[in-house]
Amino acid sequence: MDQTGLAPRRAAHHLLQQVIEEGRLLSELLGGGALDHLAPEDRARAQRLATDTLRMLDRADRMLKPFLSKEPPLYVQNALRLGTLEIAQGGAAHGVVNSYVEIVGRNHHTARLKGLVNAVLRKVADEGPDAWAKMAPPLLPGWLRQPLVAAWGRKDIEAMEAVQATTPPLDLTPKGDAAAVAAAVGGMVLPTGSVRVMEPGQVTVLPGYDAGDWWVQDAAAAVPVRLLGEIAGLRVLDLCAAPGGKTLQLAARGAEVTAVDASASRMARVAQNLTRVGLNAICEVADAFDVTGAWDAVLLDAPCSATGTMRRHPDLPYAKDGAEFGDLIDQQGAMIDHALTLLKPGGRLLFCTCSLLPDEGEVQVDEALARHPGLGVDRAALDRPGIDPSWITEEGGLRLRPDYWSEIGGMDGFYMAVLTKPA
DSSP states (O other), rough: OHHHHHHHHHHHHHHHHHHHHHOHHHHHHHHHHTTTSSSSSHHHHHHHHHHHHTTTHHHHHHHHGOOOOOOHHHHHHHHHHHHHHHHHTTTTTTHHHHHHHHHHHHSSSTGGGHHHHHHHHHHHHHHHHHHHHHHHHOOOOOHHHHHHHHOOOHHHHHHHEEETTTTOOOOEESSSSSHHHHHHHEEEEEEOOEEESSOOOOGGOOOOOOTTEEEEEETTTHHHHHHHOOOOEEEEETTTTTTTTHHHHHHTTEEEEEESSSSSHHHHHHHHHHHHHOOOEEEEEGGGGOOOOOOOEEEEEEEOOOOOGGOTTTTTTHHOOTTTTHHHHHHHHHHHHHHHHHHHEEEEEEEESSSSSSTTHHHHHHHHHHHSSSSOOOOOOOTTTTGOOOOOOSSSSSEEETTTTTTGTTTOEEEEEEEEOOO
C-alpha cells in the first residue's frame, strides 16, 4: 500500500466532492483551510491533482465509460476520475489503484464497491497514457457549453476548450520595465506589455517578488486599465476592487486611487499587495451602491459569472449551474447606472467583466447606451499597443477569449469598454 500518497489523494478526493456535490469553489475551500492539515508538499500535490482532474473531467469520464455498465455513486466516480488522471499522467498503477481502493473502502456507504474500483482502474492502466493522449480535449458541461456555442459558434468553443485543457502559464504585470522583469524571471514580454512565464514553479521565489517588481495578473485582466491611457494625477475609483491587480495598475500609473470592495478579507489582501509592491491607494470596505463622490474615472470590474477564468479555475463550471447568472446580469446593469452618477462631467467609466457571455459584456454596453442619452463609447481608447483590431466589437468594446494567443497558452476571457459621460 502506497501510504505516502494516500493523504494527498484523500484530500484531493474531498476537494472534488465539495466542488461537484456541494457546489463550493476551490478558492473558498483552500482559503478556508481545507488542506492545512497536510505537509506543504502534500498540500501542493492535492491541490494540483484536484485541479488537473477538474480540468480533465470530461476526458476522464470518456476514458472510464467503456468499463462501467452504469454510473457509480459520485463518491466512487470521483475516486475513479482521480485515479484515471493519475494513471494517464504516468503515475505508478499499483500505488494509484491501491490508494483509491482504500479511499472507497473506508466509506461504509461505498466499501462494497472496492472491487469495482480495483478492476476499472486496472483496465485504465492497461489502456495507458497513450490512449489518453489520443482523446479529444474535454468538453465543457452542457449547461454552459450550449449558450457559449450559441454566442461564438461550435468551432470557436472547441478552440477554447483545447486551450482550457492545458495548464495555463503565469502572467505578471511589471511595475516598471517589462523587459527587465522578463529577463529576470526567464519570461517573454507579450504584445500588451504583460510578462509570461511558461513554467514558473513557486511564484514567491521568482526574482523580483520580494522587491515588488511585479504582481500576478492574467494578461487579459491587465488590458482594461491600459485603455485609460495617461491617468497620472487623476482621481480614479476602483469599484469592486479585489483581488486588486487593477488597483495596483492604476496606482503604478500615477492615479490617486480609491479602491472599494464589500469584502473585508479580500480588501485586506489588496492592502497587503500594495505594501509589497510599494504603491499607495486608499482602501475602503463598502458596498458599491453606498459609494458617493465625483471622480475623473471609475473602473467597474463588475461581479459576473467568471466564465472567462475557467482555464485557471476549472472548478467553476462544476461548482455552478448558471442559476445565479440572471441576477448577476441585472446587478451589472444597476452598477453601471450607479457608477455613472459617480463621474464628473466628461468623466470615463471603464466597464469590464471576466465573462465569456455577451449578456455580461456587449449587451450590457448596448443597453447602457440606450438607457443614458448622451453617453458615448470611447473607441479611441482601443488604439493601444498590442491590441489586435479583430478584438474590437461592434459597439466599441474589446472581446478577449481563451483561444486568442493559443500557441503560447491563451488568455482569460474578458470584455471591456470605456464609456464617456457628457461634459
